[in-house]
Amino acid sequence: MAPSARIVVFDLDDTLALSKSKIAPQMTERLLRLLAEKPVCIISGGRYEQFQAQVLEELPLTPELAARLHLMPTCGTRYLRWEDGAWRDVYCENLAEDEKALIIEVLTEGAKSLGLWAEQTWGDIIEDRGSQVTFSALGQQAPHQEKAAWDPDGSRRRALWEYASARLPGLEVRSGGSTSIDVTKKGIDKAYGMQRLLEFLELPKEDVLFVGDRLDEGGNDYPVRAMGVPCVAVTGWEQTVDVIDTILGDETDGPVPGLLDALDVR
Template identity: 50%
Template structure:
């Protein structure tokens, strides 16, 4: 991977609500609109609503669209692709699962994996051990779970405190101020200084190769598409400095903070109206 991986370090100010932004001005400069998945396009592990799917399908006919999320490709398939209608221009849709450690695009009537940056067997084993040990030490290892708490995604190890299939209400209540998963990430980071350890979704911590996060993803996508990162809008619910959407803002995208998929619907609807007038 060499020198193409960069680590963003600058702090950026992000509007607390998308309604404070000049969407018309953003759309006049944008060539790509990128989205987080869980709690941005859809509730955690749930399929997009029909309304969101309709808007996203329309958006692919107006501008290039990307989805960058910590989830596996299978989540993209079940939560997003299965909901899109036949009007979707799949050639304008780019998928970057596991925080950009993998990249898929539509080729020859199928989704093709262009690259995958998998962790070594030793790194995956050490990441699982560290997450398990520190989760117990911090009293974050829950007895009642819905599915596995640790998932080996090849290019990413993900800890989900309540399991991958936990109901949304339980996830929302587990760590409302993000302090619990931030504490776990900080402890694991000391064990694995050569890896990227970041607080992920509502109950998760993600571990991947150093320097591969959503900043890397948007830079890589920009290079592939011949688009400057400053010409990308990035929409996400975790735009706080410890959140996994924040690196995309640090990389120089036009950041849009949303609190939930309902706000994303409002933003995309507004964006589409401005694009229709351009």
């Protein structure tokens, strides 16, 4: 029983690890084993430095395994590959300085006018990620429990998304993580990153398996599903471990819903 996917693509926060946290030892072991069998891509709204802190520092990669790993920070607006002993840009779709200034102004005014500018925060509320500007209501380093409780029904993010979208018609505004709004160049989301990845690897979308926690309509993983890539929804990194175990042919505690269909396993 062998999965058909030729590359496995993962979201990062709440898929490979808790938001802004390092991957667990169990995930490190699974990723190393998976990389020994096939290429892996990580695509996330986070900046490259988050990939370093959350994944790369915990993943003892040999040059051979590193060459199989594809990194797509800031929702695929940037793409890095291992080359000549370092992670190097394949491309980077940076925003212009005037665009970033306008985005920061709109997000700040919107959050304050809607009552979403929190008094207690953990780290930067608005972060310039070069190719993306991100609003994080409680700050970049907020505890997972605080973030999960801030907007459980998505209404706060929806309100700020509507405010910013109306004032930034020439840019792409979308809900990011559990407390965040991301803004990039128009037409750039995770589907854009996935399409660029497929072009570079010369693969059809049917040869990909995407694993993410925000595949619901409006979630930042949804554009990947909408473009027709086989997808599996997870609720946290522990379930992603089960997904990888299934791909590797290991026994799991229970089936992950939709996984066998997405893998086209018979």
